[in-house]
Structures are given as C-alpha cells and as structure tokens.
Amino acid sequence: MELLVKVLRNTGLYHLTWQNGVMIAVGGLFIWLAIRKKMEPYELLPIGIGIILGNLPLARLMNPPGDIQQSGILGVIFHYTLYYHNLLPPLIFLCLGAMTDFGPLIANPKTLLLGAAAQMGIYAAFWGAILLGFDIREAASIGIIGGADGPTTIYTSAQLAPHILGITAVCAYTYMALVPFIQPPIMRALTTLKERQIVMRQLRPVSKTERIVFPVFAAIVIILLVPLSAPLIGMFMVGNLLRESGVVPRLADVAQNALMNAVTIFLMLAIGAWMSAENVFHIRTLKIMGLGFAAFAVGTAGGILFAKFLNLFLKEKINPLIGSAGVSAVPMAARISQHLGQQANPKNFLLMHAMGPNVAGVIGSAVAAGIFLSILR
Amino acid sequence: MGKETPVTAPIVGKVVKVLTKEGDRVKENDEIATIEAMKMEMPIVAPVSGVVKQINIQPGQVIQADTVIALIEQD
Numbered sequence: 001m002e003l004l005v006k007v008l009r010n011t012g013l014y015h016l017t018w019q020n021g022v023m024i025a026v027g028g029l030f031i032w033l034a035i036r037k038k039m040e041p042y043e044l045l046p047i048g049i050g051i052i053l054g055n056l057p058l059a060r061l062m063n064p065p066g067d068i069q070q071s072g073i074l075g076v077i078f079h080y081t082l083y084y085h086n087l088l089p090p091l092i093f094l095c096l097g098a099m100t101d102f103g104p105l106i107a108n109p110k111t112l113l114l115g116a117a118a119q120m121g122i123y124a125a126f127w128g129a130i131l132l133g134f135d136i137r138e139a140a141s142i143g144i145i146g147g148a149d150g151p152t153t154i155y156t157s158a159q160l161a162p163h164i165l166g167i168t169a170v171c172a173y174t175y176m177a178l179v180p181f182i183q184p185p186i187m188r189a190l191t192t193l194k195e196r197q198i199v200m201r202q203l204r205p206v207s208k209t210e211r212i213v214f215p216v217f218a219a220i221v222i223i224l225l226v227p228l229s230a231p232l233i234g235m236f237m238v239g240n241l242l243r244e245s246g247v248v249p250r251l252a253d254v255a256q257n258a259l260m261n262a263v264t265i266f267l268m269l270a271i272g273a274w275m276s277a278e279n280v281f282h283i284r285t286l287k288i289m290g291l292g293f294a295a296f297a298v299g300t301a302g303g304i305l306f307a308k309f310l311n312l313f314l315k316e317k318i319n320p321l322i323g324s325a326g327v328s329a330v331p332m333a334a335r336i337s338q339h340l341g342q343q344a345n346p347k348n349f350l351l352m353h354a355m356g357p358n359v360a361g362v363i364g365s366a367v368a369a370g371i372f373l374s375i376l377r
Numbered sequence: 378m379g380k381e382t383p384v385t386a387p388i389v390g391k392v393v394k395v396l397t398k399e400g401d402r403v404k405e406n407d408e409i410a411t412i413e414a415m416k417m418e419m420p421i422v423a424p425v426s427g428v429v430k431q432i433n434i435q436p437g438q439v440i441q442a443d444t445v446i447a448l449i450e451q452d
Contacts, residue, residue, distance in 0.1 A: 339417075342420070346420065
C-alpha cells in the first residue's frame with residue numbers, strides 16, 4: 001500500500017496544477033493554429049509542443065546543466081545557446097542574411113529612413129513599459145517586440161531580462177503572424193484613397209558589384225557606430241555576402257535551408273519549454289502582451305506617417321503604404337503593402353518597393369537592440 | 378485596327394495561372410494572369426479594354442520584370 005502511494009506520488013499527474021493544464025491547452029492552441037490556420041507554422045508548431053513538454057511536472061526537460069545525468073535536453077539548449085551564450089539568435093541572423101535580397105533597398109536607399117521610422121513602436125512600448133512599472137531592462141526587452149523581429153527580441157531579452165524571454169519572443173512571433181489583422185485598419189485610417197493609389201516607378205536594376213559591396217560596407221559602418229549590434233548585424237551581413245558573392249553556393253544553401261531549419265528547431269523548442277506555468281502566470285504577462293501589440297501598432301503608424309512626411313519634399317511621390325513594411329516582419333508586412341495597394345489600384349505593384357523598408361526594418365531593429373544593450377548592459 | 382498595347386510584368390515572378398487566351402475580349406482591370414513572388418499570388422490586370430492579340434507566357438514560367446507577357450489590341 002505504502003509502495004503504491006509512493007508510485008502515485010511520483011507520477012507527473014499527481015503534481016500537475018491547473019496552471020499547467022492551462023499552459024498545455026495554450027500549447028495545443030499553438031499547434032492547432034500552426035496546422036489548421038498555417039499561422040507561422042515553423043515557429044508556432046515547435047513552440048506549441050515545447051510548451052506542452054515544458055509543463056509536464058517532474059520531466060526535468062528544462063533542468064539546467066549541473067549535476068551528472070540530471071540536466072534536461074531543453075534546459076541545456078536553453079542555458080548554453082540563449083541564457084549563457086546567446087548563440088542561436090545571431091545564427092538565425094546569418095541564415096536570414098543568406099535569404100535576404102537587399103536589391104530593393106540598394107535601388108531606393110530612401111526606404112532606409114522608412115525602416116528607421118517604423119522602429120518608433122520600440123520606443124513607444126519602451127516608455128509605456130516604464131510607465132506600467134517595469135524596470136528599464138525589462139522595458140527595453142518589451143519595446144524590442146515592436147521591431148517585429150523574433151531573433152532580435154530573443155537576443156535582447158536573453159541579455160537584459162531572461163525572466164520574460166519566452167513571453168517577449170512569443171509576442172513577437174504571434175503578432176508577426178497577426179500583421180494581416182493588425183496593420184490594414186491602421187494603414188487605411190492614416191492614408192487617403194488617392195495616396196494608396198500612387199503608382200511607383202519600377203526599381204532600377206542593381207548591379208552585382210553593388211550587391212557585394214553593400215553587406216561589407218553596411219557591416220563596417222553600422223558596427224562602427226553601434227558596436228553591440230555586431231553579433232546580429234555582423235552575422236546578417238556574413239550570410240548576405242555568402243548569398244551575393246555567387247562563389248559559395250553550397251554555403252549559401254546550407255545557411256538558407258539546413259542550418260536555418262536546425263537552429264529553428266532548437267530555438268523554438270527551447271522557447272516553448274521555457275513557457276512553464278510558473279514563468280507565465282504573472283500579471284506582467286498580460287501587460288507585456290498589451291505593450292507588444294501597441295508597439296506593432298505604433299510602428300505601423302510611424303512608417304506610414306513618415307512616408308507621408310517624406311512626400312512633402314519628394315518630387316516623385318512614394319506610396320505611403322510601403323511605410324508600414326518598415327516594421328520588419330519580413331515578408332508579411334511587405335505583402336500587406338502590396339495587397340492594400342492593389343486593392344486601391346489593380347495596376348499597382350508595391351511588393352518590391354515595400355521590401356526596401358522591410359529589410360531596412362530588420363537592420364533598424366537590430367541597431368535599436370544594440371543601442372539598448374550598450375546603454376543598459 | 379486599334380493600337381496594340383503591351384502588358385508587361387510588373388515584378389519578377391512565376392506564372393501561376395493564365396486566365397485569358399488569344400482572341401478573348403478583356404475590359405480594363407480584368408485579370409489576365411496570376412503571378413507569384415515571395416509566396417504571394419498577385420493578379421496582373423489588363424491596362425486597357427480590347428482584344429487579346431498575343432499571350433507570351435505559360436503557367437510555371439519564371440518571368441523577369443518588364444517582360445511583355447501579352448499584347449492587347451485596344452478598342
């Protein structure tokens with residue numbers, strides 16, 4: 001009898017709390033969204049199953065490295081690649097660089113400004129977080145959600161506020177999946193039909209030399225100005241050079257596919273497993289979700305309004321709809337610019353124009369992260 | 378004989394569907410073909426109303442920006 005009780009007490013079921021139950025349901029919801037709704041499946045599916053595994057009591061999957069045979073596989077991944085050394089986000093940036101076409105940005109460098117303006121959401125959410133009582137390091141990690149860039153958010157949170165890492169990461173990825181709902185109402189409200197109908201001239205072709213010089217030059221300039229953006233920007237440009245050089249197709253291919261996929265599996269599982277009930281069940285989680293949403297909304301508005309501001313000085317007007325693509329969320333935000341533009345005028349093709357601010361937004365949020373880190377670390 | 382207006386590809390992409398054939402009558406803003414770029418499908422529309430004289434693309438083909446994909450004889 002005593003033995004039976006002991007066996008029962010050693011089951012996870014005995015230790016399962018209702019909070020664990022809620023989180024397991026959340027994990028199930030993510031899996032459903034990924035499979036049924038095709039919402040960011042590469043992120044939400046592994047995060048979903050990670051959440052479920054991370055909420056099964058006594059499983060020790062998230063145990064940090066320590067005593068012999070006591071560590072958990074996800075705990076080791078989390079500890080070594082995020083909490084302690086922060087390796088995975090820069091690796092993702094290497095892969096993203098190999099997938100990024102800077103052509104539209106090089107052809108129309110003005111769009112760099114739009115990418116910068118759309119980072120306004122970061123600073124809005126930062127100050128909002130301070131007002132809601134978060135400390136300055138937490139506020140920076142929350143603000144960076146507005147960069148609409150998963151790896152940048154994870155990189156910043158892991159350094160400044162690891163205790164809210166999972167929440168900020170999940171906010172970034174879910175809101176990115178939700179940009180088709182968050183952005184269009186704001187974009188319509190801030191533009192007139194006439195502005196949305198502006199047709200933009202096709203971008204000039206960009207030479208191979210420009211494509212090769214850009215990542216090298218951009219890495220040097222940005223890292224000299226904001227040294228702590230180096231892990232993200234440096235790796236981003238390395239990946240891009242692999243792609244554009246044309247002489248290492250095998251390396252570019254590994255970065256775009258095999259490496260990206262491998263890193264994604266580990267990063268997303270670890271983030272999911274971090275979302276245990278004890279890490280999530282805080283009132284601050286709701287505040288972070290609200291602030292993250294506000295950051296996306298303000299960033300969208302910032303990009304649009306700045307494009308309209310630029311138009312006051314430009315002879316050849318830009319369609320303000322491409323401004324909102326500056327929040328990053330590559331390439332969803334650019335697709336939304338295209339979609340709304342074509343709704344207003346079927347002959348309008350903004351996709352490539354919107355890719356300029358879109359990739360500029362990635363650079364912009366990595367730079368913002370570097371600035372936060374240099375002030376707060 | 379009306380003026381022949383070329384329909385050009387606005388963007389690099391892959392042709393998903395061709396929705397008109399030679400001899401078809403189209404109105405301005407009618408969809409002529411669908412192309413895909415960056416996992417997004419976009420309609421290419423007729424710039425003018427008229428009769429399709431020539432179609433130069435087929436599904437699956439990758440087209441460069443500015444390629445003439447069709448000719449329309451304007452009404």
